[in-house]
């Protein structure tokens with residue numbers, strides 16, 4: 001039986017095994033990854049530490065990559 005987990009955003013089944021996992025892992029797709037990032041920005045999640053400038057930069061890089069893909 002293939003190893004799977006549930007997408008944290010939509011609970012869809014996401015394959016875990018190498019070669020099967022999507023580039024958006026652990027999310028089922030870029031849409032869910034974006035939705036999750038949006039929730040982070042909305043501070044829906046409780047973040048143990050404040051997000052620093054470096055984190056913002058990293059998130060912006062991810063977002064830029066997503067925009068370039070679509």
Ligand SMILES: [Zn+2]
Pocket residue numbers: 007008009010011012027028029032
């Ligand atoms: Zn999903």
